Amino acid sequence: MSTRDEMTPWSRDEFEARLRGLGARYHIHHPYHRMMHEGHCTPEQIRGWVINRYYYQVSIPIKDANVLANCPDPEARRLWVQRILDHDGAEGEVGGIEAWLALAEACGLDRERVASLDDVLPGVRFAVDAYVNFARRSTWQEAACSSLTELFAPEIHQQRLTGWPDHYPWIDDSGLSYFRKRLSEARRDVEHGLRVTLDHFTTRAEQEHAMSILQFKLDVLWTMLDAMWMAYVEDRPPYHSCPEASR
Numbered sequence: 680m681s682t683r684d685e686m687t688p689w690s691r692d693e694f695e696a697r698l699r700g701l702g703a704r705y706h707i708h709h710p711y712h713r714m715m716h717e718g719h720c721t722p723e724q725i726r727g728w729v730i731n732r733y734y735y736q737v738s739i740p741i742k743d744a745n746v747l748a749n750c751p752d753p754e755a756r757r758l759w760v761q762r763i764l765d766h767d768g769a770e771g772e773v774g775g776i777e778a779w780l781a782l783a784e785a786c787g788l789d790r791e792r793v794a795s796l797d798d799v800l801p802g803v804r805f806a807v808d809a810y811v812n813f814a815r816r817s818t819w820q821e822a823a824c825s826s827l828t829e830l831f832a833p834e835i836h837q838q839r840l841t842g843w844p845d846h847y848p849w850i851d852d853s854g855l856s857y858f859r860k861r862l863s864e865a866r867r868d869v870e871h872g873l874r875v876t877l878d879h880f881t882t883r884a885e886q887e888h889a890m891s892i893l894q895f896k897l898d899v900l901w902t903m904l905d906a907m908w909m910a911y912v913e914d915r916p917p918y919h920s921c922p923e924a925s926r
């Protein structure tokens with residue numbers, strides 16, 4: 680490839696196609712998710728995932744508040760603030776955090792215990808915190824770009840809605856409303872996030888930067904599941920090999 684080719688920006692369509700192409704690395708392909716979708720998770724493995732993912736759920740609105748704090752554009756802020764309401768719940772509505780706690784209860788977990796975050800694995804904390812800190816320190820357009828893994832999320836939510844009632848009949852159906860709710864919310868979010876990204880990252884170097892941001896976010900999601908795999912599949916939680924350690 681000549682230097683000139685390396686400098687030429689991708690067309691809008693090509694840029695979007697490349698961003699979408701990163702879906703090949705989405706956590707839908709992680710062994711933990713595969714196992715979950717194939718119906719092979721034990722109740723403890725499902726519960727471990729629900730407990731740890733709760734930390735992601737409560738951190739997302741904080742991430743989005745950081746995006747708002749870095750955004751000088753009132754029009755963009757007006758659209759973005761909806762993401763916080765989706766999770767925290769607007770007046771008289773059940774938000775995502777509450778819906779996740781309902782999922783936890785439907786899985787037989789104690790809501791107070793889940794909400795305490797006491798059982799969240801350190802690796803999951805580090806990964807999620809890296810995402811929040813990224814939004815804190817980046818421009819709001821970079822943070823918008825990092826949310827684009829949601830391009831791939833409706834498929835994973837739909838898989839759960841379709842597969843779980845058969846595979847995991849012990850989970851009360853009412854617990855699945857979080858996934859139902861996210862189907863439309865994620866589609867609306869990515870429409871905005873994608874528009875911001877395609878408009879903002881226009882030189883070839885900027886477009887490649889956007890690709891690396893989306894890769895970072897894929898790393899966050901993948902790493903969360905790696906930590907869960909070690910703890911709940913390999914049965915090797917942190918410090919399992921320390922003879923003197925008790926937690």
Ligand SMILES: O=C(O)c1cc(C(=O)O)c2c(n1)C(=O)C(=O)c1cc(C(=O)O)[nH]c1-2
Nearest residue numbers: 739775825826827828829830832835836861
């Ligand atoms: O269940 C999932 O696999 C999944 C993935 C993602 C994602 O791709 O980041 C999100 C969600 N769920 C989700 O429910 C959610 O609210 C959400 C917000 C964001 C974000 O980056 O702002 N990602 C996701």
